[in-house]
Amino acid sequence: MTQPSSPPDGIDAAQRIARHAYGRLVAWLAYQWRDVAAAEDAMGEALVKALERWPTQGVPDAPEAWLLTVAKRELLQTARRQRLHDSPEVQALYDGDETEALGFEIPDARLKLMFVCAHPAIDASIRTPLMLQTVLGIEAKQLATCMLVSPKAMAQRLVRVKLKIRDAGLRFEEPEADDLPERLHAVLEAVYAAYGLGWEAVDGGQAEIQDLRGEALFLGELLCSLLPHSAEAKGLRALMLFCQARERARFDASDSLIPLQLQNTALWDQTLLDQADALLAQAFQLSQSGPFQIEAAIQSAHCQRRHTSQVPWRGIAMLYGHLNSQWPTRGAQVAQAVALANCQDLEAAAQMLAALDPEAMRNYQPYWVWLWRTFTNWLASIRMRKPICSADSASLARQAPRLF
Amino acid sequence: MKYMLMFYDNPANNIPPQDETERNAWFGRWMAYNTAIGESGVVVIGHALQPPHTATTVRMRGDQRQVQDGPFADTKEMLGGFYVIDVPDLDEALAWAARSPAALKGGVEVRPLMDSPPEPS
Incomplete structure (x- = not known):
């Protein structure tokens, strides 16, 4: 003592x-x-x-x-x-x-426990919140805000799933080889979600949440060392490093988010970008396709701007097309439309946007912000029912860290 | 840990099959499964059940005994049989459930048995 x-x-x-x-x-x-x-x-x-x-x-x-x-x-x-x-x-x-x-x-049993939380006997929608609460200590209330459910419902679901883990006798040893890819993906998703949550605190300053980014990066590194043959683990780590490298360039003097393609590349961390590119190259050598690698490749393409002063929008649109053909998400669909618009393929962009589910987009701030910024001129002739640009920086950054 | 595997099938899926050849093949799959699970030594008890039309449900309401023709839950899927098996964990129980012919068209519910209450000291 x-x-x-x-x-x-x-x-x-x-x-x-x-x-x-x-x-x-x-x-x-x-x-x-x-x-x-x-x-x-x-x-x-x-x-x-x-x-x-x-x-x-x-x-x-x-x-x-x-x-x-x-x-x-x-x-x-x-x-x-x-x-x-x-x-x-x-x-x-x-x-x-x-x-x-x-x-x-x-x-460090955190990753082992995360693999237990990704067990197929646990409902897929509660796996990420369970991992974030158990392994990173995030409160149910905060998880509820991010997952758009009531805090009470989130707390109840977490209690119920922990009872199931206790009473149903889930295997705690390493998952079988057959199970590994599916479970690994859930674990990677949770690590990336933790990284995104970490961005939420950039202007708020809750130290414990800011620590999350560090934790997520650490867990990403641990995953790479435990699973050296997993291309997706490397892809996720590369993706997080690309985002991390831009930390100093993401906000202007008035704390507003600066979109990726307008950021001052001199403020990007070159060492981290080189590390991320090297990791991504290693991942590609393993010849296992996956969404995190494509997301990282898109980041890598954006970061080419530091050498060429040009954003390769055509290539980025193709990468998003590839991503959406197999692993569609609303974020990637909006981003693909934006990339298409940026390489002057407005017709294809409009078709993509028209095909999106309006209900799913209603509360998705990055969609409206991008729509607003990218299509201002184009939309001038159309009367928008709701011109929306009141998104607060924090939740924007969380929902779409790869765009900023 | 002990688990009950409850085998559910929907008769609308032609289970058991009407056609004799198909029915024989179906019985054959069950025989093979029963042999495999029996020889593995995990079985505590298990049985196929007579069809739901043989079921009778009893309720006590106050001191009134209510007897009703039919199963407790009137569902399309019928409980066709069960095993209680003793295996190290849920994953192994799920593996046995997945191998059963019921998993092909119907489904298998897997539930842990509750621990016995502690002996009074």
Whole structure:
């Protein structure tokens, strides 16, 4: 133990550690215990105890190990109450006591747990929120806002799915080779969603959400090292690095978003762009097509502008066409129309836009913003029912980080 | 863990098949499945069920016993049989469910059995 520190230090330390280590500690406990909800409850108790004790007794030398030990004790007590003391899960926790040793590095079970969350027995629509909450500690309320459902409904669905994980006996070991591509895609989607959420905080300043970008980049790197033969893992990491490289160029002096093709390329991070291009080249060598690689290739095409001063819109439109032919999303459809319009193929652009489901586009801000910016002249002769350009930067950036 | 596999089929899908050759092939698939799952040693118990027209449903309402002709839920899909199997995890139970002939046109519901209550000490 260090010398007792003043109360705010203890509280600050607990909060800081909670922010940085929560996901890792919960994932490790959940993976050992095979019960996500119980692991979260136990870690919650451990954090409460830390807030009680650290301000008066000082912050332990190995605060994460301290939290893990307290959380494990909570789990064991709960298990004793439920008379499960002979179960292998409880035994595993007894066996894991070496975590109390100083400097022990807690293995990162986050990706393993994400693969469990991507299990086919879990409803596809709840997989990403489940991963984001369990592994990155994002609250149900915030997930609900992003997924356009009520916070209550989101919280209920998360509770229900955690009960299913506990009670239905989902396999926690590595998925079978047959299952891997589908599950990997869900994991990659969640990592990219976390990265997008991280952008939401750019002008808001919630530190824990800003950390998400770093977490997502780290998880992307981990995926690449664990699955060196996965082209899509490399594609996702390249995509995030392309977006990350433009961080300093995305906002003007008045904090308005600057579209990708108008950004000052001198502000782009050349080292990151080179890394991203190299990763994408490695991915292509593996000859496995996939949406993240195409998205990254589109980014790479945009970034050619730093050398040629031209955006290769024709090539970008073709890449979006390829993406939409196999993995259509409303974002990519709008972006394809924009690319077509930018290479003067207005007829094709208009056809694409006309084919989009108006209901799906109604609340999709990037659609309206792009429509507004790109087609202002073209639309001048048409009376728009609702000229809309009130999108707030934060949610725009989240919904379409690749466009800014 | 123990799981119940509940085999559902829709008679409108021609299950069991009317045509004799097809029906024999269908029985053959079930025989092969029953042999495979039996020899694997995972089966706790299992049976095919008589068709729903043989079912009777009972309810107690107050002290009144209500007996009704027919199955509890009147659905197009009928419960044709079940296995209770003891396997390490859901994934293995799902693998057995997927191999069954019921999975081809109907569907198999897989549910974990509840743990036995603790022995009183």
